[in-house]
Amino acid sequence: MDRFETELDALKQRLMVMASCAETAVRRALQALWERDDGLALQVKESDRVIDRLEIEIDDLGIQQLAKAPLAGDLRLVTVATKIAHDLERVGDEAAKIARRAADLSREPAIPIQLDVPAMASLALDMLETALAAFRHCDPALARRVLPRDKEVDLFNTQVHRLLAQFMAEHPDTIKRCLHWMVVSRSLERIADHATNIAEDVVYLCEAQNIRHTGAKLVPAIESPSR
């Protein structure tokens, strides 16, 4: 077996390990749900970190292998383009979801509650525009500016959900409308996620560097069972 084949085999093996981890995590999460078992729920959280690390490892292996291929730069563009297209397709789905809820909400009276959805929407849209501008101009510095803002949107979403849950408990007649707003808020949060993915892909495209889960990279590597 030549070296490239050995490396491909290593990639496939790691992916198998990751697949088992993910399957086990789902099974344990469901068991925790049915058996009301807190300890098991905690184990799932732990294994999620292992899964995150495996993704980085697999991504890195993939990147190393693609880098050695003939026409490496061009291939990077091709693979990144299809990834970005996938993210944009999901952005379209989320926009359609928001539009559906907008139509539902337009037929109901407004709810008397101050929500940060407009600020959240501006932020998410701005992240998307910035990520796409970074792609257009191949500007990794611009792309990097998108990344830290994902957490801000997450915070907005958590806060909006909390306020809505509280409000609907106090005013059960608004439940339907509050649920629509929850969907809108979550869709905005997902648009921000996709913008973040695109920004990460632009950095990889321009600098051939993988920056997903950079936070996790600061933690020492965990040995996985198959090693």
Add this chain to the structure above:
Amino acid sequence: MDRFETELDALKQRLMVMASCAETAVRRALQALWERDDGLALQVKESDRVIDRLEIEIDDLGIQQLAKAPLAGDLRLVTVATKIAHDLERVGDEAAKIARRAADLSREPAIPIQLDVPAMASLALDMLETALAAFRHCDPALARRVLPRDKEVDLFNTQVHRLLAQFMAEHPDTIKRCLHWMVVSRSLERIADHATNIAEDVVYLCEAQNIRHTGAKLVPAIESPSR
């Protein structure tokens, strides 16, 4: 400019068109939301179909270009492996989300409502297991069996959400618990989505064929603005 470069340029151009469409869709959806404008909401739905078609087109261009590269089969494995890893990472996130809600729910009394969550969970888990088995054994026929079941899970999710929304309206004291169950149901639906993505990637890996959005492929092609 040689032919490969021209093709790469075409790929990039199509992606730019797609990027504009997705940005516009988000902007219009938000405008529909703020201005309570049903007509605009409908336009977003239309543009979502254009976006879906563009994704297929870009995917196909990418696949054609990768197919011409030296070591095409190996490259396919590398790119598919990183995609599957990304889906598995999201599966891990969803499992963690279910586990968190399981822990919350275990501290509250059960809600007296018959939900199809166990059946839905079995189906989603089975889809994941089947997709991963198809990858392990490079069995595209097995992978194809996963695809039609995604819709079943979507139906379960819609039904569970409807029942929960109704129940919480009648019993506002259960709102918090009902919201936890909504999150669990949506996570299961997303696990099924990721299983479907993986199954589609396995078909592509084994048959070098793109089967995403096959439904949309039956509709005649829409001309996009830049053509």
